[in-house]
Amino acid sequence: MTTPDDADFPPDAFEKWDAADDSDFYVQPRFVTHIDDRAIAALTSFYRETLPTGGVVLDLMSSWVSHLPSDVSYAEVIGHGMNEAELAANPRLGRRFVLDLNRNPRLPLCDSSVDAAMISVSIQYLQQPVAVLCEVARILKPCQPLVISFSNRCFPTKAVAIWQALDDSGHAHLVALYLRRAGFADIETRTLCDGRASVSGNSATY
Numbered sequence: 001m002t003t004p005d006d007a008d009f010p011p012d013a014f015e016k017w018d019a020a021d022d023s024d025f026y027v028q029p030r031f032v033t034h035i036d037d038r039a040i041a042a043l044t045s046f047y048r049e050t051l052p053t054g055g056v057v058l059d060l061m062s063s064w065v066s067h068l069p070s071d072v073s074y075a076e077v078i079g080h081g082m083n084e085a086e087l088a089a090n091p092r093l094g095r096r097f098v099l100d101l102n103r104n105p106r107l108p109l110c111d112s113s114v115d116a117a118m119i120s121v122s123i124q125y126l127q128q129p130v131a132v133l134c135e136v137a138r139i140l141k142p143c144q145p146l147v148i149s150f151s152n153r154c155f156p157t158k159a160v161a162i163w164q165a166l167d168d169s170g171h172a173h174l175v176a177l178y179l180r181r182a183g184f185a186d187i188e189t190r191t192l193c194d195g196r197a198s199v200s201g202n203s204a205t206y
């Protein structure tokens with residue numbers, strides 16, 4: 001299951017309580033939001049200052065919402081996720097694809113073809129996170145940003161064991177470690193919203 005870059009984490013680090021195929025879990029669309037309104041507003045504001053206006057943006061592990069600022073135009077927003085109906089309902093997406101990254105981390109996108117990428121409240125579900133982030137690095141143009149956000153909520157049966165074992169601060173360090181291993185630089189961690197259901201973000205450039 002692991003690639004060399006993911007291999008030297010503790011044994012069982014990327015096991016999940018629910019080891020069934022992820023496509024079973026995501027077969028039904030969920031038209032819900034996974035963080036509260038204040039956290040969404042904080043994330044949207046962070047996207048406004050971080051993602052390049054007019055650029056091609058990849059929303060990896062997306063759903064029916066991308067949390068992008070409604071008054072900012074992008075050349076294209078490419079959405080990836082596990083449920084076709086959720087992605088089809090997302091008004092920001094110009095292109096979309098469904099792919100189980102725990103089965104196949106290879107992204108069907110060309111090298112250096114994207115101006116920015118984001119992974120919103122989903123990194124905890126990846127069983128080969130470094131392999132996936134290496135792919136993000138491959139498809140990003142040089143020196144362009146990746147924003148990974150996460151909160152204190154998750155689907156516990158689907159989050160990997162190492163995520164379950166850590167607190168908020170540990171999550172930030174873990175995501176920074178994934179990014180370093182995938183070759184990202186200028187890694188920054190920010191708390192975007194204080195209080196319950198806060199969202200933290202690691203941004204980095206490749």
Ligand SMILES: C[S@@+](CC[C@H](N)C(=O)[O-])C[C@H]1O[C@@H](n2cnc3c(N)ncnc32)[C@H](O)[C@@H]1O
Pocket residue numbers: 022026033034060061062063065067080081082083099100101102103119120121122125
């Ligand atoms: C909590 S939702 C977050 C959705 C969206 N990014 C948001 O901010 O509302 C988690 C998302 O992770 C994605 N996901 C979970 N497991 C996955 C897997 N094995 N491969 C690819 N994507 C996965 C699904 O698309 C799912 O919608």
